[in-house]
Amino acid sequence: MSSDHLNWLRVKFRRLLRRGQQETELDTEMQFHFDQLTEEYRASGLSEHDARLAARRDFGATDAYREETRDTWRPAALADLWRSILFAIRSLARSPGFTFVAIITLTLGIGANTSMFSIVNGIMLKPLPYADSHKMDRIYRATAADPTGGVAPADLSHLKSELASYGEIASYVYSDMSLSEPGQPAQMADALRVSSNFFSVFATQPHLGRAFQPTEEIEGNHRVLVISNRMWRNRFGSRDDIIGHTVRINGEPNEIVGVMPESFNDWRYMGWVDVFRPLGLSPAEITDQERKIMNLVGRRAPDVTADEGAQLIAGFGIRLAQDFPASNSESSWRQVSLDVLKAGERSHLILAMLVGLSGFVLLIACSNLANLLLARTMARAREFAVRAALGASRSQLIRPLMIEATLLALVGGVGAVMVALAAHQWLATRSTGDNGEQVVFILDWTVMAWASLASLATAIAFGIAPALFAMRLDLNQTLKSGSRGTTGNRGQQKLRNLLIIGQFALAMVLLTGATLFIRGLDDLNNRRSGWESDQLVTGTFLLPEANYGDTEKITAFQRLTLERLQALPGVDSASVAHHQPFLHWPSTRRLWIEGHDLPAAGHEPAALLNGVSPAYFETVETSLLTGRAFKESDTAKSTAVYIINESMARGLFGDESPIGRRLASAVGDIPAWGEIVGVAADVKSIFPEATPVTFQIYRPMTQSAQHLNQLAVRTSGIAPSAVVESIRSVMTELDPDLPLNQLQPANTTIARANYQLGVLRDMLSSFAVLGLALAALGIYGVIARTVALRTSEFGIRLALGAQVNDIIRLVLSSGTRLALYGAALGLVGAFGISKLLGTAFPNMAIERGPVLLTTTVVLIAVALLASYLPARKAAKISPTEALRAE
């Protein structure tokens, strides 16, 4: 390389990176020349002042030459681009109103989209914290009543022997437990009993200590614990000497042998569990074929694909049904990838819907901007025509428009990231789980990339319409048509109207979706379906097995507790039950009905089961339609009795009275008949998921005692929150080791139960409000412009005798017509979204008819309002002035 080349490289390098030095050097260089010139004139006899003047004249416009020199430092295209950008900035700054509206529109539009993307990113795209999680599946025994049912322990031993080729399968059982230590209040913990290979299937080993050993699965060896990182931190202050520490679980001493790593707290899967215990099944439990309590999670062998795995599982289900028809004929086996389940099977649909709707907001924003920019370009038609006439090429004409659009979009993109940050903050606060674990959506570079991509796409989308307009400009026409801008020809008018119609169609979908959801959720939260939650306090307590080993002890404690609670001032009645009326009743029973034909095994009618104390129906206000409630005299030793719900009474006995009829659990060979003594009203939960089983049965607590108890206390005359503390002190007095959870007014529990739906509702509502506001802004802009451009026409009309009202009607109808077309078009989408919501939330009331009517009315009202302002302006036109202005 010659020295010339090296030198040249140095020049280029300095021009690129040493801008400041370049500037100083140029100044020095030019100053030197100027000084020499001045000196020469002074030497020729001019005064100092005149010499300077003369030199300045000879040297020329210094600043212009400096700028020109700077241009030579930039690559030619860049210099051009830079000039265009400066030009665009100046031109945007000249119309600050337009610029402000455009940037706000974009910020909100792209912001909604970016926030949605960050959520999808956090839920779906972020991998689960288990190695090779794509090889993991949940395995279900699906029935008509429960597509995600568990399996019986007995099935598990068949499964293990037959599915060795599948890979490794771990099992676990949900089992809440009480955890206590001397000197500390007892607490209830979310817990699982797990098989010893559980942690290896999740490919996660404890952070401290060890996992379980196979021998610990056997009852008697099972008193060891692995605790979550969260519990280690919150309850044990992250002590290093935690391993070997003993705590009481359900009243029995258990040794902590392991602490899970932080990553296992991931809210999307096992994050809610705080305590893991070995299965510890008794020999009787291991051979149980009835209780489908085991949940399965598998890790496929490296050479088994998802399809092969699914075939193996399904095939096993078919064989099981053939071999054991009594307990398996109605079920099939299936697997669902853990990746699909990350955030719940249902959430795919909801997320897709939200992404789509946030896209609608962005589309409305885009078309709004297209309209704004189009109007702006039309107003500048003369400028474009002149430039075209002076020989500007097409690209030279379009470039400033595209650059303006891109600049706006970029600023909007920056705003969008800030919106996403705010939304992220809001979501993190709103979606904190009951255990304090935050649902975290990371804002990482993928989110930033999305924001910039969305901005760019937006710029292209809304920049193209005005660019096309500028390209088709008819020079002659434009230059002739006076000094004002142009309304545009019929085609352009049509395009702008189409954009408005599209906006209203999208707004219709957004508004319908949000309204349906708001009303649906409202219905869930205010549902009083077979129960009444005002004046009700509810809570959960768990009787430790070690101290309450048998039904007698449990019943004695329940009776004593309820007596004491009932005696509290302000308490009307108190009861305990397996389940609260407004929450899920997860346990089902298959039933034989005396006097009915015996159905094939596995095809018996199924009912949801609740066990309740005598005062239950009075406490929760589930009305008894016929017969009697349970009594103190219904005990474990007296005749078994049932109360059934209305649907079951009608479904099984028709018009006959069910009182005195007998039914039995379809278990074993000899039916243990119990007598129906009453019929209660149907009870509906507050959850949006449908319960496929509509039959409900109740048994007396004394005949179905269990350790986990749901307490309900009805107050009268005082607020439910006022008795919470006295209830707690009564319970603590009776048993200081008893963990009492979620003791609070029932309405608090209900409001909390659907908090995730609340988040969803707020998102849908903000999308709808945004979309509607943008659409209103859009129609206002278009109508206002039309009015401004038709001023002289209106003037002529008025001069010819038209009434002011005629003019107002003319303007209003043009706006409303657009909104109506939009709403009609949007009906299709609105219908679609109502179907979608109905599928996703079957137990939610979706009142399509009235909502569609309401949203249509709202849309037209908004359009009327938005066109009313320009209409009023049109009405104030003075004919003489309007005509003179022409």
Added chain:
Amino acid sequence: MEKVRKELLQGTLDLLILKALSTGSLHGWDISKRIAVVSKDRLSLKQGSLYPALHRLEGWAWIAAEWGVSDAGRSAKFYRLTNPGRTQLEAEKEHWLSFASAMANVLNMEEAL
């Protein structure tokens, strides 16, 4: 002699600079003096316009620059012709002369006929 019209023909300034530098390295002031002297003041230009041209030529590597000290003892930027610059000067010169003679032929056509 009359002054040539003030606006220099596009591209001629580059050629003038290259020519002025063909005998050695000069700073901007000297270049403008040299052009004025050699053209007998008939080619007048706004002297400031020299600088964009100098920087443009430097960017094309036809000339190279170095800081030095002027006769008056002040620091000044000296430009010199590079090898590519010299080649360019020859080519431009050829092109210009043939263009000029062609133009002369055309303009004298009537008299020759």
